[in-house]
Amino acid sequence: MSRAEAFAGVVAAIRHDMAKATQTLMTASEAGLRDVHLVRAGDAEALSRLEEGLLTVLQVCALEDLIGQRLTQLEAILSGGESEKDVLENGPAQPGQGLNQAEIDAWLDGAG
Numbered sequence: 001m002s003r004a005e006a007f008a009g010v011v012a013a014i015r016h017d018m019a020k021a022t023q024t025l026m027t028a029s030e031a032g033l034r035d036v037h038l039v040r041a042g043d044a045e046a047l048s049r050l051e052e053g054l055l056t057v058l059q060v061c062a063l064e065d066l067i068g069q070r071l072t073q074l075e076a077i078l079s080g081g082e083s084e085k086d087v088l089e090n091g092p093a094q095p096g097q098g099l100n101q102a103e104i105d106a107w108l109d110g111a112g
Helices: 003-038 044-060 063-079 084-089 101-111
Strands: none
Touching: 003 044, 003 063
C-alpha cells in the first residue's frame, strides 16, 4: 500500500467516525429538545438553559461539513489533483484568510 493509499484510508476512517458521532449528537439533541417541550410547565429557566445548550450542540455538528471540506482538500493535494492555490480557492479559508463573519453579513445585507 502506498503512502497516498494509506493516507486516503485514514481520511476515509475520519470521515466515517465524524459522521457517526455527529449523527449520535444530533439524535440525542433532537430528543432532548422534544423532552424540553414536554416538561416546559416546570422550571422554565432551567429548561431554557437546557434547550439553549442542545441547540448549541446541533450548531456544532456543522463542524462535520467544515472538516469534510478540509479533508477533501488534503486528498486533492496528496493525489496531485489540485495545486495548493486551487484548493484554497475552493473550500474554507485558512485561519486569518478570507472574509470574516461581519464582512459576510455586510455583503448579504447589501445583496438583499
